[in-house]
Amino acid sequence: MQIYLPIAELSVNLFFLVGIGGAVGFLSGLFGVGGGFLLTPLLIFSGVPTSVAVASVTGQVVAASTSGALSHYRRGGIDLHLAMYLILSGILGAFGGVATFSVLRAAGQLDLFIAVGFVVLLGFVGILMLQEAVRALLKSRQGIVVRERLPNQHSWIHGLPWRVRFKKSRLYISVLPVLAIGLFIGFVGSLLGIGGGFVMVPALVYLLRVPGNMVIGTSLAQVVAMMAATTIMHAVQSQSVDILLAFCLMVGGTAGAQFGAAAGQHLRGEQLRGLLALLVLAVAIRFGLSLVLTPDDVFSMAVTSAVR
């Protein structure tokens, strides 16, 4: 069954859209990530214009993260004080990201920057995650019990000025690294159409030493608020949010996420992280190849004005 997308101005199979939404939702429920880093590339590779794909997926990420954020909130797993700092700097970063997005689109370099961004970001994060997961797997093979340890020695980050006390996370740290993380994720997230949860979580754990029971909830709350703001900014700035496309993805995504979360309980933490690392690396490699290999067609076209 074909459905016409009014902003993308093309008709796509409805089951295909709900299907990839569901598949990505399953993976995001399984690994506890938003899934934007999978959905945006999938849409781009299946012919949706890059700008529409990025802008519409931000809407889908809001939906995908909302139910998770709510359940963490009910369990008291969100440090709202910390999240507020991350959200405000994230929105500021998103302003920069959306503005850069328009400039790049006009210059014809949007696809290039998105590809390079995915290769660098996903490649880097993927390799780090894989290293960590392999180490944990090897240790558990040898019979050593790996405890989830939180390194409590202080690094240079904790010596920065403007310290603020975050009661819920039991942290007394400078706001500068918090704002920097928010700014970076806001910028990258709005430019690439990803929530940035897989960058946020390690950053909170390893850089800020946020306790484990606060990390996921705080990250999800930040993703919801920042991506909501980004969706509105994309709608105003580039007018490329396709609400119908986003809705089809949301429906598949929220349903898929529940099954993914159920399936995730049968796998061990380090196995999950290892699989996620492989997935992230696969996307990075796919984008890397598209940059390096000779394209099928060196010519491409784009519309630079509205129909008249």
Place this chain on the structure above:
Amino acid sequence: MNRILALLFIVLVSAVPAGAAARLVSGVSNDTIQITSSFDGERLTFYGTIAPEAGSEQRYVEGPFDVVIVVLGPTQDRVAREKTHNFGIWLNTEQVEFKRFPSYFHVLSSRRLLEIADINLLNRNFILPEAHAMMPNIAGFMKTLVFGRELIRLMSEQGLFGVQENGVRFHSDTFYSAQLTLPSSAPPGPYIAQTYVFQNGEIIARKSEGFAVRKIAFERFLAQSATQYPLLYGIACVVLALFTGWLGGVLFRR
């Protein structure tokens, strides 16, 4: 006085060569094509008959005729870009912008175009796709030529440009019909179908019809809100997302 009359007579006779006093009576099956949520392209039928000029003494026209129908979509500014290999990666380096380039262009004809008329005549009337890419451009002649040809190739691959040299069928000496399937990627806007009647390599009659491709109902509402009230539209998207996410959590709560 006599000389003036004689001159007038000569002018009239030369302006209307024998057998060319024809007019075209034509029509198109749809005057609006509505884009609904299940829009997956639409088939259009063009038909017409070639008749003697109104008020002339002729009872019938003599063939053979050739008919060419040019369907032209709304115009947009379009760029063609070329990737080159730099520092190990492929990136867009050169681009040429074509102002007011048709977003849709299809030619249907009853015979091979170059057999119907001279290439210059076809180009002058924008009957060949290439004519649209040959407009003067600040990029320079050679670059315009290369990028224009590539742009037309890309448009053809997308089904937005095309030439069907057997697209017009004659059912009698003077009655023809032609069918065109408008793809779902055809952009909404005003379309023009120009019909030319050729005889002996000259245009003896022409007529144009307009039709519109329009989003209707819900699709129209969405597209209009997105452009006219972008802020409200964005907020609506977010509310929808929050609601869907919340509902998903409630429905599947274990």
